[in-house]
Amino acid sequence: xxxxxxxxxxxxxxxxxxxxxxxxxxxxxxxxxxxxxxxxxxxxxxxxxxxxxxxxxxxxxxxxxxxxxxxxxxxxxxxxxxxxxxxxxxxxxxxxxxxxxxxxxxxxxxxxxxxxxxxxxxxxxxxxxxxxxxxxxxxxxx
Amino acid sequence: xxxxxxxxxxxxxxxxxxxxxxxxxxxxxxxxxxxxxxxxxxxxxxxxxxxxxxxxxxxxxxxxxxxxxxxxxxxxxxxxxxxxxxxxxxxxxxxxxxxxxxxxxxxxxxxxxxxxxxxxxxxxxxxxxxxxxxxxxxxxxxxxxxxxxxxxxxxxxxxxxxxxxxxxxxxxxxxxxxxxxxxxxxxxxxxxxxxxxxxxxxxxxxxxxxxxxxxxxxxxxxxxxxxxxxxxxxxxxxxxxxxxxxxxxxxxxxxxxxxxxxxxxxxxxxxxxxxxxxxxxxxxxxxxxxxxxxxxxxxxxxxxxxxxxxxxxxxxxxxxxxxxxxxxxxxxxxxxxxxxxxxxxxxxxxxxxxxxxxxxxxxxxxxxxxxxxxxx
Numbered sequence: 001x002x003x004x005x006x007x008x009x010x011x012x013x014x015x016x017x018x019x020x021x022x023x024x025x026x027x028x029x030x031x032x033x034x035x036x037x038x039x040x041x042x043x044x045x046x047x048x049x050x051x052x053x054x055x056x057x058x059x060x061x062x063x064x065x066x067x068x069x070x071x072x073x074x075x076x077x078x079x080x081x082x083x084x085x086x087x088x089x090x091x092x093x094x095x096x097x098x099x100x101x102x103x104x105x106x107x108x109x110x111x112x113x114x115x116x117x118x119x120x121x122x123x124x125x126x127x128x129x130x131x132x133x134x135x136x137x138x139x140x141x142x
Numbered sequence: 143x144x145x146x147x148x149x150x151x152x153x154x155x156x157x158x159x160x161x162x163x164x165x166x167x168x169x170x171x172x173x174x175x176x177x178x179x180x181x182x183x184x185x186x187x188x189x190x191x192x193x194x195x196x197x198x199x200x201x202x203x204x205x206x207x208x209x210x211x212x213x214x215x216x217x218x219x220x221x222x223x224x225x226x227x228x229x230x231x232x233x234x235x236x237x238x239x240x241x242x243x244x245x246x247x248x249x250x251x252x253x254x255x256x257x258x259x260x261x262x263x264x265x266x267x268x269x270x271x272x273x274x275x276x277x278x279x280x281x282x283x284x285x286x287x288x289x290x291x292x293x294x295x296x297x298x299x300x301x302x303x304x305x306x307x308x309x310x311x312x313x314x315x316x317x318x319x320x321x322x323x324x325x326x327x328x329x330x331x332x333x334x335x336x337x338x339x340x341x342x343x344x345x346x347x348x349x350x351x352x353x354x355x356x357x358x359x360x361x362x363x364x365x366x367x368x369x370x371x372x373x374x375x376x377x378x379x380x381x382x383x384x385x386x387x388x389x390x391x392x393x394x395x396x397x398x399x400x401x402x403x404x405x406x407x408x409x410x411x412x413x414x415x416x417x418x419x420x421x422x423x424x425x426x427x428x429x430x431x432x433x434x435x436x437x438x439x440x441x442x443x444x445x446x447x448x449x450x451x452x453x454x455x456x457x458x459x460x461x462x463x464x465x466x467x468x469x470x471x472x473x474x475x476x477x478x479x480x481x482x483x484x485x486x487x488x489x490x491x492x493x494x495x496x497x498x499x500x501x502x503x504x505x506x507x508x509x510x511x512x513x514x515x516x517x518x
Contacts, residue, residue, distance in 0.1 A: 048451045049413070049444075056384070056444055058432075068518060069507045079505040082513050083488075087502070089513075090483045091450050096383035104514050134384050139433035141388060142440045 006060035006126035008119075010035045011046045015073040016109045017065030023112035031119040034126075035063065042066070043104070044077020048088045051102065055092065056141045060132045061101045063122055065115075068106040078106070096133050100125055145332040146319075146351040147341060156281050156328065157181075160318075161198045163330060163344050167229060168195040172343035173255050174226035177212075177219065179203050186271070189215050191228075203231045203259050203318060204280040204328075206287075206299065207270035211462050213239035213405035217249040229255040229340065231318065233264070234311040235302075235460035238493020239405035241313055242456040245500050246408050255340050258311020259318040262287035262362075263303030266465055272297065284320050284328075288358070302461020302474045305370035307363050313496065316340065322358025329355070374482065377475040387443060390476070393469040394442045400473050401449055403466035406456035406492070414445050446473075450480045455501055456492045457481035 012018040018039045024031060040046055043066025051062050064085060066078040085104040093099050105118050134141060151159040164176045180190035180200040187205040189212055192198055212232040217240070219228060232240065237258050243249040262284065265273055273283075273294060286292065292299045311317060315337035319329040329352045332338040341348060381387045398414060401407040413419065419441055430436035454477060463473040485491055488501035511517060 049448055052444060052447050052451070056447075076505065079507060080502075082510055083502060083505055086487055086510055086513050087455070087484055088451055090487045091447065091454065091480055094378065094480060094483060095381060095387045095447070096385075106514055106516050137385055137388075137433075139435050139437065140429045141384060141443050142429055142436075 004127060004131060006034050006123060006131070007058070008035050008061040008063055008122060008126065009054040009059045010037045010063040010065060011040050011043070011050065012037055012065040013043045013067060013073075013078070014039055014041050016067035016071065017043075017105075017107040017115065019109035020065075020107045020111050020115040023109065024115045027112050029112055029116045031116040032123040034123045035119050042072065042074050042077035043081035044072070044074065044079075046081060046084070048084055048091075051088055052092070053142075055097050055101075055132065056134065058132060058134055058140065060129075061103070061122060061126045063118070064104045065107050065118075066104070068108055071108060098129065100129060101132070144351075145338055145341060145348040147330045147332075147346045147348045148327055148350055148352075149330060149346070150327045151281075152326075154279070154281065156204070156284075157200075157202050160203060160328075161201050163346055164192070164198040164201055164229070165195045166344035166346065167340055168192070168198065170343040170345065172227075172340040173229040175228045176201075176231070177215065177228055178231035179205050179207075181205070191219070201231075202280055204284055204320060205270070206262070206264045206273070206280070206283045207267065208233060208236070208264045208460075208462075209267045211239060211403065211405035211460060212236035213243055213249075216240050216254070217243045217405075220250040220252075220254060221248050223250055223253050225253060227253050227255065229257055231257045231259055232311070233261045233460075234258055234308045235261070235306065235458045235493075236405065237311045237314060238308065238458040239456070239460060241493045241496055242406050242458070242500070243408070244496055245503075248408060251496075255316070255336060256314045257316040257318060258314035260320040260359075261303070261306075261309050261311075262321070263292055263299030263306070265297060266300055269297040285325050288321065300461045301373075301464060301472060302459055302478075305366055305373050305478075306459060307367045307370060308459075309362050309366070310359055313493070319352055319355055321362060322354035322356070323352045324354065327352075370478075373475055374479050377479050381476065381479075384443065387446075387476075391442055391446055391471060393471050394446070395469060396439050396442055396445065397468060398445070399466040399468060400463035403462040404449075404453060405460060405462065406453050406458065407449065408456070409452070413448070414441065446476065450477060450484075453477070454481040454484045455488065455490060457485075458492045 072078045175193045213236045315334045317331040332341040457477045459478045461474040
């Protein structure tokens, strides 16, 4: 049997983390293809529903990437995102979606290296945790 | 220093004495209107808006029923206020929900004289009808409930009430005290300056304070807190995975009654009735293809998780969700167990204070570093 490859839905902010992913690419850094990147304008626009939906649809992990506090293109969207992530983590945790499956990370546009590191770290962590517990449910929970 | 006024009553005359208090306030201009639970001409006890002193006779504030959350009624009266002063008699849970609505700018307390009643619980709507048919009255309820006897025949107070650790109200101008006041007497407590003025105007003389109340309240809170913790532990065990959660919600028919009944579900238009969730046939087919089958209608678990995310920070545990469910799903512990965790994360307590900012309405640059674990 081939090794379990986790599916990570990654919401990256247009200005920092997505640009970092671009930089990683143009710098010819390779990072795990487990990340399925969705570009959003700001981490602050990641509605908790998007994350809940991703998990219910069977994602093994969700990664939200935003600018460092103080660097947000919209001044403070990332700080709002941080509170929302904390809130949603508390909710998901109770229903068996471990907080280690749901990450928020600050990755600046210049930090292509860090993007690679975070992608590798999260993929490794999820391989250790194994597939999402929802996989056992047979059908999609939407 | 709070002022108390004792209201002694003869058998079957509790409501008559209370009516005198409300009548006095209306007649002497302490308020222009009273919103209080009142016996209706035909049947039932409902929150009723009274503007004429002559119509206060039917008040029944301690009737163990709350068909609709009073917080929602208070919101509808004050969000776009008439400017007339209203005394509102509400349960502690309704007041805590109202505090959250005030912060959401969906209610306004400027013209309100808030009166919180001591609450020993409420029966479900239909159970209350049976209770009345069996000859139950507010007086008999107060007496029996304080002796721990709320069960009557085949029903008991709502599950939410049995585990509610807030039998008394805070953030009020006045309180109607019935816990530990002895049979044959209730007390009116004036808490704020506004409350004292209203008490003076009502014509009821301030006097002794209820000596046994604090201890009785403490004892009741301890009993209910124990019951709460037990219920929470049991429910968490029962819902510790998405599969288990879906099983718990298996009878849900997506009617959304729980959010209609919820006093703190604050969106003007719920996303679940918008086009966002009006999926195309293709979409359903694609989901079905994933596992070869798809439970219909969809979005049930998604709906409840979204509701938890939206309102758990404001959940006051009133149990109107459970009461509203046509399929008897006990939703209250779902929202309360989540609320306990989310509110703790932000050191927040729903309904504790009007001044305390709602967690999602504020943020700081240098907080909650543990979320990312990154330090520059």
